[in-house]
Amino acid sequence: MYHRVTELPSDPHLVAVTPKHFCEQLEMIRKHYMPIRLQQLVEALQGGEAPKRAVVITFDDGYADNLHKAMPLLEHYDIPATVFVTAGVVGSQREFWWDELDRLLLQPGILPAKLRLKINGSTFDFQLGEASTYTEKDYRGDRDWHIAREDDPGPRQQIFRKLLAAMSALPGAEREKVVSDLVAWAGAELIARHTHRTLTIDELVKLQKCRLMEVGAHTMTHPKLADIPLAEQRTEIHRSKQTLEAILNRPVTSFAFPFGSSTSETLAVVRDEGFVCACSTRSDVVFRGADRFCLPRVTVRDWDGERFGRFLRSWIGD
Numbered sequence: 001m002y003h004r005v006t007e008l009p010s011d012p013h014l015v016a017v018t019p020k021h022f023c024e025q026l027e028m029i030r031k032h033y034m035p036i037r038l039q040q041l042v043e044a045l046q047g048g049e050a051p052k053r054a055v056v057i058t059f060d061d062g063y064a065d066n067l068h069k070a071m072p073l074l075e076h077y078d079i080p081a082t083v084f085v086t087a088g089v090v091g092s093q094r095e096f097w098w099d100e101l102d103r104l105l106l107q108p109g110i111l112p113a114k115l116r117l118k119i120n121g122s123t124f125d126f127q128l129g130e131a132s133t134y135t136e137k138d139y140r141g142d143r144d145w146h147i148a149r150e151d152d153p154g155p156r157q158q159i160f161r162k163l164l165a166a167m168s169a170l171p172g173a174e175r176e177k178v179v180s181d182l183v184a185w186a187g188a189e190l191i192a193r194h195t196h197r198t199l200t201i202d203e204l205v206k207l208q209k210c211r212l213m214e215v216g217a218h219t220m221t222h223p224k225l226a227d228i229p230l231a232e233q234r235t236e237i238h239r240s241k242q243t244l245e246a247i248l249n250r251p252v253t254s255f256a257f258p259f260g261s262s263t264s265e266t267l268a269v270v271r272d273e274g275f276v277c278a279c280s281t282r283s284d285v286v287f288r289g290a291d292r293f294c295l296p297r298v299t300v301r302d303w304d305g306e307r308f309g310r311f312l313r314s315w316i317g318d
């Protein structure tokens with residue numbers, strides 16, 4: 001499971017693999033493993049046979065770099081991949097809400113010293129104190145920080161972490177409100193950084209034209225499905241399929257749960273809506289007899305080829 005292939009000045013969400021490392025990783029797969037399509041794996045689970053050392057590559061979310069950076073390298077190594085696209089942000093001039101948090105809180109600049117937010121009926125009060133001014137130098141000092149770290153260097157990172165958790169549990173419309181409140185508080189504009197752009201409609205069509213690439217759905221607004229009412233889950237799932245199919249003019253049959261969040265009812269909705277498989281974020285290899293509506297995946301980090309090789313060996317063996 002990948003998200004982004006790009007070089008970023010900072011990566012607080014830990015989602016980017018550099019093109020150099022991605023290239024080394026693909027080389028490792030090409031040399032020692034058997035890359036197959038997600039649909040081939042699903043067919044194998046339905047009574048077929050998967051080749052030995054089979055590996056499936058997926059990307060979540062729908063960043064523009066999947067087309068510009070990942071696809072050329074996949075083509076070079078002739079390795080297929082599925083890109084799960086958050087349908088509501090295709091062609092959007094906005095960043096994903098979690099990138100907005102990075103843009104508003106973790107980039108150098110001056111913010112008001114206090115932040116009061118209403119989230120889902122609860123009031124959150126945050127104090128930035130001295131961190132209300134955040135210089136280039138502060139930023140450079142903190143730029144290796146990411147969400148998996150146990151220490152938070154200052155209030156900006158603490159607020160980022162708390163908002164990330166609180167906002168991921170909100171339905172899309174509710175979360176939109178929090179983002180607008182934050183943008184207004186920060187006095188910022190709602191314009192995506194070039195580095196954090198999502199796919200446009202044309203780019204999505206281009207991506208699908210590549211014979212190696214499959215486009216899958218990833219809801220409309222990227223909520224934690226298990227945390228929202230079932231009717232809203234259905235709308236998120238149904239509309240994402242419909243929206244992508246209208247753009248691509250072909251069936252979209254693979255799904256991935258945002259944040260890996262689902263319940264048994266979510267799985268049933270995905271099946272009802274006509275998908276043939278769904279990917280979770282539970283870390284494991286796919287064994288024979290696995291539920292094709294809850295396929296495990298393992299997260300790939302920004303590792304060089306050698307480290308990535310050790311990682312794959314730890315899951316698949318020699």
Ligand SMILES: [Zn+2]
Nearest residue numbers: 060061258259
């Ligand atoms: Zn996602």
